[in-house]
Amino acid sequence: MAGVDHAALVGMLDRLKLTAIRDQLDTLLDEAARSDMTLREALAFLVGREIARRDERRIAMASKMAQFPFVRELDGFEFDAQPSLDPRQVRDLAECRWVAHGDTILLLGPPGTGKTHLAVALGREAIRRNYSVQFVTAATLVAMLAKAHADGALDKQLALLSRPKLLIIDELGYLPFEANAAHLFFQLVSRRYERGSILLTSNRSVGEWGEVFGDPVVATAILDRLLHHSTVITIRGDSYRLREKRRSGLLQKAGASIREAETTTS
Structure with a gap:
C-alpha cells in the first residue's frame, strides 16, 4: 500500500x-x-x-x-431583553427530550417578543438530533385542512401532518378561525396526541382560545390534549421591533408628528 x-x-x-x-x-x-x-x-x-x-x-x-421562514439559533436570542424567560429552561428544552416523548410546548406572549425565533431555533435543535420537523403558520395550516376537507382528502392531509416528529404551528390567534376550522384543528391535535410533538406559538392566553376558535367546547377539548403533557412558557416583555424603533427615535418622532397634527387640526 x-x-x-x-x-x-x-x-x-x-x-x-x-x-x-x-x-x-x-x-x-x-x-x-x-x-x-x-x-x-x-x-x-x-x-x-x-x-x-x-x-x-x-x-x-x-x-x-x-420550511422554516428564516434561520434562527438560540445563541442569537437576546435573553437579557426578555427577563421573563428562564434561559436554563429554554436550553434544557433544546436537548429535545420533550420531542422524544411526544410532548407539547406552548410559547405565549405579545407580538414581537421572540416566539417565532425560539420556535425555529428549537426546531433546528430537533433536526440536529435527527427528528423530522415541519413548520407552518396557523393560518396556512387551517387553509390546508379546509381545502383537504372540501376535496375529500382530509384523512390523507392529516396523515401527512402526523408524519413529522415535531410540528411547529406559528401565530395562532392572529387571525380568527372560520366556521368548522376549529373542528379540523381538533382532528389534527387528536391525531398527533401522545404520538408526535407540537410546538405552538400564540399571542393569546389559553383562556382566550374559546374566542380564537369560535367554539369554547372545541377549544377546551383541544387544550385538554395539548396541555396534558406540556410546557407552557409565557413571555412578558416589549416587542423587539418596537424597542429598536425607540432606540432610533422613530417612535418619538412619530408621536411628535401626531401631536403636531392634532394641534393644527384643533
Whole structure:
C-alpha cells in the first residue's frame, strides 16, 4: 500500500462515498502530519470530518423540508431583553427530550417578543438530533385542512401532518378561525396526541382560545390534549421591533408628528 498514488486513493474514497475526505484529502493529511497524530488518531480525525460534512448536509436538507421562514439559533436570542424567560429552561428544552416523548410546548406572549425565533431555533435543535420537523403558520395550516376537507382528502392531509416528529404551528390567534376550522384543528391535535410533538406559538392566553376558535367546547377539548403533557412558557416583555424603533427615535418622532397634527387640526 505504500505505493498508492493520489489518484488511486481518491478513487477508493469515491467508491466508499467518503466525499468530505476526498475533497479535502491533501489538507487533512497535512494537518494530521503537522499534529504528529498516531494512525488511530488520524483515522478518527478523517472520519470525524466525514461525519461533520454529512451532518451539515442532513441538517440543511431537513431544514429546507421543514420550511422554516428564516434561520434562527438560540445563541442569537437576546435573553437579557426578555427577563421573563428562564434561559436554563429554554436550553434544557433544546436537548429535545420533550420531542422524544411526544410532548407539547406552548410559547405565549405579545407580538414581537421572540416566539417565532425560539420556535425555529428549537426546531433546528430537533433536526440536529435527527427528528423530522415541519413548520407552518396557523393560518396556512387551517387553509390546508379546509381545502383537504372540501376535496375529500382530509384523512390523507392529516396523515401527512402526523408524519413529522415535531410540528411547529406559528401565530395562532392572529387571525380568527372560520366556521368548522376549529373542528379540523381538533382532528389534527387528536391525531398527533401522545404520538408526535407540537410546538405552538400564540399571542393569546389559553383562556382566550374559546374566542380564537369560535367554539369554547372545541377549544377546551383541544387544550385538554395539548396541555396534558406540556410546557407552557409565557413571555412578558416589549416587542423587539418596537424597542429598536425607540432606540432610533422613530417612535418619538412619530408621536411628535401626531401631536403636531392634532394641534393644527384643533
